Amino acid sequence: MSDLVINELTKAFGETIAVNDLCLKFEEGEAVVLLGPSGCGKTTLLKLIAGFLQPDNGHIAIGDDIISTPHEVIPPDRRQMSMVFQSYAIWPHKTVFQNVAYGLEVRKINKSDIKKRVMNALSMVQLDGLEGRYSTELSGGQQQRVAVARAIVVEPSLLLLDEPLSNLDANLRIEMRSELSDLHKRLGITFVYVTHDQAEAMVLGDRIVLMNYGRMVQEGTPEVFYQTPKNRFAASFIGTSNIFSGKLENGSSGGTIRVRTDFGPITVAKQVENAASSADEVYFCVRPEWVKFHTEAPGTDINVYKVRILKRQYYGKYIQYTVDLKGKEIIVEATDEWDIPLEAEVNLEFPPERCVCLENN
């Protein structure tokens, strides 16, 4: 399948604009994750792509072929796409084999080909040997695999997955997300994967599209999202962030700016795409593991402030501290070589290149 192009797509339900003037492109073979809070339009966008909904404005195209407009929608079964629903929607009164075979039967494929393809799809999702079971005799993870097998058996060019792991417990979720990632590599088809779990988005997405209120907030690789979130919403939605605001000081030049915060001046490296606007209110963020403790005098006095330890939580791989900096609480994550007691006073450094300037919105 060629690239899937979404152009100025809008879909409203009464007063609610679920998808708002969205432009996106999914490249062939890519795994794209749609991420965003509840109600931001993720499922609506998937249904528009799959052909279950008609847009109010804009269009969807595959290569040069327009497949959805406000006037005409090519139906789902003529789109070479499959969708895995959050609820799995597998039939309890059919066996695993019958569930997976259904899509091929309605396409009038001959019996021996159906058998071959179903067994192959079940093997892809590691359900060999379970074809005779009823779904009521399967675990949640196995049911989820049946739903995936049923979607891939029709050999779609694009697989749409709507929060397929949300009903699973934490451990199974981690296992299944890695299996889905392997499956994507094996099949080589385009995956569009919806989640509101940021860890899942980071692991599964070649690219993440972050949405809010039906619009795209930011798109990019997981690394881009983590290293250079675009605004406060992106910085707090993906990973933990300490977000600061202040006034832009005159005389900022070169690759850095100076921001006057409530606790004092901070030098912020100017990221190319996230350069602070000229507005005098400036926001920047620092991830908890990017700040550095110093128990002795640090080699620099740029961005170094005395803080007091308020809270200490041991996570094994790291210790998370909540520290007080002149009334502002900051989250710091440090390895256990920094075992600092409560109430202790230490120096905290905000390396300028780790202070990420945010857009002012």
Ligand SMILES: Nc1ncnc2c1ncn2[C@@H]1O[C@H](COP(=O)(O)OP(=O)(O)OP(=O)(O)O)[C@@H](O)[C@H]1O
């Ligand atoms: N059939 C419908 N009728 C009326 N409003 C709808 C309908 N479907 C969705 N909406 C509204 O459109 C907005 C987007 O819904 P959508 O289901 O796309 O969100 P979502 O991002 O998938 O959320 P979640 O993470 O909770 O699944 C919501 O405000 C929702 O209430």
Ligand SMILES: [Mg+2]
């Ligand atoms: Mg949804």
